[in-house]
Amino acid sequence: MKLQFIEVAGFRGFRDKVRFELPAGFAILTGRNGSGKSSVLDAIDFALTGTISKFSVRAAKGGGLDEHIWWVGEGGPKPRSQYVSVGFVDAEGEEFLISRSRERDSDTTADEIWRKLSMPNVNMEGSLKALVQTALIRDELIAGLSLDLPGRARFAAVHAAIGGVPGPDYSKRTAAILQTAINAKDEEERRTRDIQSEVGRSLSALTEARSVAERGTDIAEALQVIASLLTDAPSEPAGRARAVRAQIADRKERVRVLEEAFQRRVALRKQRVKAEEELRQARDAYSRAMEAKNEADQSLALALRMDEGERETDSFAVHLAALVHHGEAVGLLDGHCPLCNSALSQEEFGRAIAAAKARLSIVGRRLAAAGDALSVARNVVATANEALARALAVTDSLTRQLAQIDADWQSLDKIYDQHRLSASLDDAEIIKYSVAERELVATLERALFILEASSAVDRVTELESRLATLRDRAESQAAKLSAAERVVESARQINASALTVANEILTERFDTVMPLLKELYRRLKPHPDWTEIGSDFGGKVRGTLNFLVGEGCNPQFLFSSGQRRAAGLAYLLAVHMSRPWCRWQSLLLDDPVQHIDDYRAINLAEVLTSIRRTGRQIVIAVEDPALADLLCRRLRSSVGQIGRRFDLSIAKSGSAQIEAQRDILPLPKVVLRYA
Numbered sequence: 001m002k003l004q005f006i007e008v009a010g011f012r013g014f015r016d017k018v019r020f021e022l023p024a025g026f027a028i029l030t031g032r033n034g035s036g037k038s039s040v041l042d043a044i045d046f047a048l049t050g051t052i053s054k055f056s057v058r059a060a061k062g063g064g065l066d067e068h069i070w071w072v073g074e075g076g077p078k079p080r081s082q083y084v085s086v087g088f089v090d091a092e093g094e095e096f097l098i099s100r101s102r103e104r105d106s107d108t109t110a111d112e113i114w115r116k117l118s119m120p121n122v123n124m125e126g127s128l129k130a131l132v133q134t135a136l137i138r139d140e141l142i143a144g145l146s147l148d149l150p151g152r153a154r155f156a157a158v159h160a161a162i163g164g165v166p167g168p169d170y171s172k173r174t175a176a177i178l179q180t181a182i183n184a185k186d187e188e189e190r191r192t193r194d195i196q197s198e199v200g201r202s203l204s205a206l207t208e209a210r211s212v213a214e215r216g217t218d219i220a221e222a223l224q225v226i227a228s229l230l231t232d233a234p235s236e237p238a239g240r241a242r243a244v245r246a247q248i249a250d251r252k253e254r255v256r257v258l259e260e261a262f263q264r265r266v267a268l269r270k271q272r273v274k275a276e277e278e279l280r281q282a283r284d285a286y287s288r289a290m291e292a293k294n295e296a297d298q299s300l301a302l303a304l305r306m307d308e309g310e311r312e313t314d315s316f317a318v319h320l321a322a323l324v325h326h327g328e329a330v331g332l333l334d335g336h337c338p339l340c341n342s343a344l345s346q347e348e349f350g351r352a353i354a355a356a357k358a359r360l361s362i363v364g365r366r367l368a369a370a371g372d373a374l375s376v377a378r379n380v381v382a383t384a385n386e387a388l389a390r391a392l393a394v395t396d397s398l399t400r401q402l403a404q405i406d407a408d409w410q411s412l413d414k415i416y417d418q419h420r421l422s423a424s425l426d427d428a429e430i431i432k433y434s435v436a437e438r439e440l441v442a443t444l445e446r447a448l449f450i451l452e453a454s455s456a457v458d459r460v461t462e463l464e465s466r467l468a469t470l471r472d473r474a475e476s477q478a479a480k481l482s483a484a485e486r487v488v489e490s491a492r493q494i495n496a497s498a499l500t501v502a503n504e505i506l507t508e509r510f511d512t513v514m515p516l517l518k519e520l521y522r523r524l525k526p527h528p529d530w531t532e533i534g535s536d537f538g539g540k541v542r543g544t545l546n547f548l549v550g551e552g553c554n555p556q557f558l559f560s561s562g563q564r565r566a567a568g569l570a571y572l573l574a575v576h577m578s579r580p581w582c583r584w585q586s587l588l589l590d591d592p593v594q595h596i597d598d599y600r601a602i603n604l605a606e607v608l609t610s611i612r613r614t615g616r617q618i619v620i621a622v623e624d625p626a627l628a629d630l631l632c633r634r635l636r637s638s639v640g641q642i643g644r645r646f647d648l649s650i651a652k653s654g655s656a657q658i659e660a661q662r663d664i665l666p667l668p669k670v671v672l673r674y675a
Contacts, residue, residue, distance in 0.1 A: 001096070001117055001583045002617040003044070004089040010071040010082030010102065011046075012039035015655030017077075022619065023663070025641035026612060029621040030628035031648030036656025037621035041136060041590045047086040047098045048113060049128050050105065054140050070102050073654050088116070090583070117584040134576050136588040139595075142568040150544075174495040181491040185484040192477045199470045206463040225447045229440075244448045248441055255437045261415045262430050264408070272405050279398040286391035293384035300377035517574035523607045524600060526566035527559060533567065547571070562595045569596075569604065577611070587611060589620040593627065601627055609634045615641075637666040 002024055009017040013036045020027070020040060029037045042052050046069065055065050070082050083101035090096075096116050100106045110128055117131060133141070230243055326338075337344050337352075344352070514535055521533045530549035547567070549555050555567055569592055576587055589608075593601040605627070612618055612635045622628050628645065637643045643664035651657045 001088050001090045001585060003586050003619065004087035004095065005085075006040055006043055006087075007085040008039070008043050008083075010077040011084050012036070012042055012069065012071070013656040014039060015071045015073060015076050015653060016651075016657070017081075018656070018658060020646060020658070021644070022617070023642045023644045024617055025637050026618040026620070026631075026635045026643040026664075028628050028631050028635075028643070028645040028664075029619070029648060030623065030625055030645065031659075032650075033623065034656075035648040035650055037623070037648055038138075038590050039656060041138075041588055041619070041621060043084045044086055044588065045132050045136060047084050047100055047106070048132055050100065053129060053132055054138050071655075075653065088584075117582065119581050119583055131582065131584070134572075134579055134582075135584060135586060136590065137569070137572045137576070137592055138590040139565075139592060142565045142572060142592060174491070174497075178488070178491040178495045181484070181488045185481070185488050188477065188481040188484045192474070192481050195470060195474045195477050199467065199474060202463055202467045202470055205459075206467060209459040209463055225443055229444065241448065244444060248444045248448065251437060251441045251444070255434055255441065257415065258430070258437070259434055261412050262434070265412050265430075268405050268408050268412070272402065272409075275398050275401045275405060279395065279402065282391060282394040282398055286388065286395055289384060289388040289391045293381070293388050296377065296381040296384040300374075300381050303374040303377040306373060516577060517570060520570040520573050520607060521567065523610075524566050524570050524603050526563045526570070526600070527555075530555070530558075533570075562597060562600070565595050566600050566604075573607065573611070577614075585615065586617040586619060589618070591621050591623060593622060593624070602630070605630050605634050609636065612636060617641075632664045635664075637664050639666060642666065 003022045005019060005021050007017070007019040008014045013034065018036075029040055031037055042054075045052050045054075052065065052069065071077070076082070080101070080103055083099060085097060085099040088096040088098075098106055098108050098113060113128060114131075226244055230247055332338070332344065332346060332349050335343055335345070337349060517535075518533060522531060525531065527549070530553070532549070533555070534548040536546045536548055547555055549558065555564065559567060573587075587608075593604060596604070601624075608618055608620070608631070618635060620631065622631065632643065632645055635643055645662045645664060646658055647660040647662075648656055649659040
């Protein structure tokens with residue numbers, strides 16, 4: 001399986017659509033910095049994994065990786081026309097396409113990609129990230145993924161490249177068994193913690209119950225009191241306590257009602273005495289008012305008779321006055337009175353007239369006195385009537401008040417009857433009864449307190465039994481937890497044994513790869529003195545891989561930056577060529593000669609020439625046009641697998657573009673011919 005084409009639009013530095021038709025032999029990408037060489041290889045990485053693996057930081061101020069995968073300049077294509085497509089083709093001509101766009105992810109799943117690019121029926125744990133890391137060698141990763149890696153990480157990289165042990169890999173089974181044992185142990189630990197928490201709560205409850213129980217001293221006496229007062233009380237403690245509480249509440253209410261009735265009774269008695277005294281006084285006042293009214297009526301009758309007699313006398317006086325006036329006006333007639341014709345002298349006639357007038361004056365005074373007496377008698381009668389009416393009203397009011405007092409008294413008698421008390425009890429007896437009831441309530445309350453202490457004793461017994469059960473469960477659970485811990489330890493030992501066997505097998509398999517690494521190291525010549533490199537595997541469970549030069553020296557701290565990169569190239573190339581599980585026969589290199597001098601760059605060209613002879617497709621991006629020319633000459637083309645050179649540049653629009661491309665045809669086998 002090799003790369004067939006790469007097509008990008010709106011991706012990284014490529015604003016416009018650009019398609020790279022890759023031949024089966026090799027492809028050289030050359031151009032100045034920023035011309036899009038790395039973006040072409042990034043497109044392959046992105047198509048396979050959905051990201052660009054060379055960036056370890058995905059989020060940053062100003063936008064992270066996701067905001068910079070696609071074209072960010074002006075005048076770019078619409079989002080729907082931004083995409084990456086990578087085509088593969090196998091030896092039989094079967095094509096395989098992976099596409100990702102800005103709007104949607106790839107329709108091809110990671111499992112489908114893995115099945116297409118890996119060998120069938122290979123028992124190994126792989127990932128697309130490991131596939132890309134072993135196929136694409138970048139300048140940023142040459143040192144970081146080789147000599148500068150920790151020993152364990154380097155061992156894991158070799159493990160991912162070479163593949164797992166042949167046959168069944170028991171380490172995965174043992175790892176699953178270990179994880180199951182750990183999960184079971186964690187569950188037992190959770191159950192142990194739950195039981196311990198429950199034991200703690202039970203201990204707290206037991207302490208509280210014991211504190212309550214210690215306050216009860218005479219439970220038998222309390223039970224006897226309760227039995228004497230509550231003959232039908234329940235036998236169980238909780239029900240008995242509820243019955244006693246109800247009895248206490250009932251008796252307290254009874255005492256309250258009877259005491260209120262007693263106070264009302266005393267008040268009614270006082271009101272009755274007062275009302276009866278006031279009624280007696282009112283009745284006396286009524287009798288006096290009645291007598292006064294009778295006397296006034298008699299005086300009025302006498303005044304009426306006197307007035308009537310005086311009025312009759314007054315009628316005679318009127319006639320007499322008329323006669324006196326007439327006689328006085330006529331005077332004596334011939335010495336005789338004109339009224340009686342008596343012989344009178346003028347002096348006698350004058351005295352008679354004066355006597356008649358005096359008599360008439362006395363009659364007038366008597367008539368006026370009779371009128372005054374009649375008016376006074378009438379006033380007295382009116383006053384007596386008013387006093388009688390008031391006395392009658394007071395008497396009626398007091399009579400009604402006494403009737404209400406009698407009704408209230410009868411209601412109090414009913415209350416006493418309801419509580420089975422005689423209404424004839426005197427105050428002292430009632431007070432004595434109330435005091436006795438209050439003492440009985442106090443006795444019941446003390447009995448209830450003791451009863452509650454008795455319940456606490458029962459609760460203490462119950463909690464002690466529960467605590468014993470919980471402790472038994474805790475011991476059983478502790479035994480289970482101990483067994484689970486032993487199982488985990490056994491699973492760890494089994495897993496460690498499986499890993500040890502796998503690492504030993506991998507070490508043996510790496511011994512078959514080590515000659516390739518040594519050969520590549522000798523050809524690249526990283527160091528003029530230490531021309532040989534060795535390896536050292538360590539760790540039984542967690543394997544480590546370290547490189548050595550000379551007498552056990554570590555090149556990681558001995559070589560210069562360029563020398564470490566040259567040695568790292570040898571390591572990564574050996575890893576790439578040691579993938580028996582991979583069908584993808586393409587080696588991708590992104591400017592691998594940075595920080596490497598020209599001498600070792602020429603050595604790298606010769607190494608790539610040897611790799612090319614194995615039939616692998618090589619896609620390499622270099623900045624130096626002279627190195628690109630050298631690679632075009634040294635990477636041999638064949639009739640079926642030609643090479644192609646792409647010269648990249650920046651267009652006026654700012655987009656990367658293919659400025660020129662040229663096929664590298666195979667050299668003729670014969671230069672000079674016989675005539």
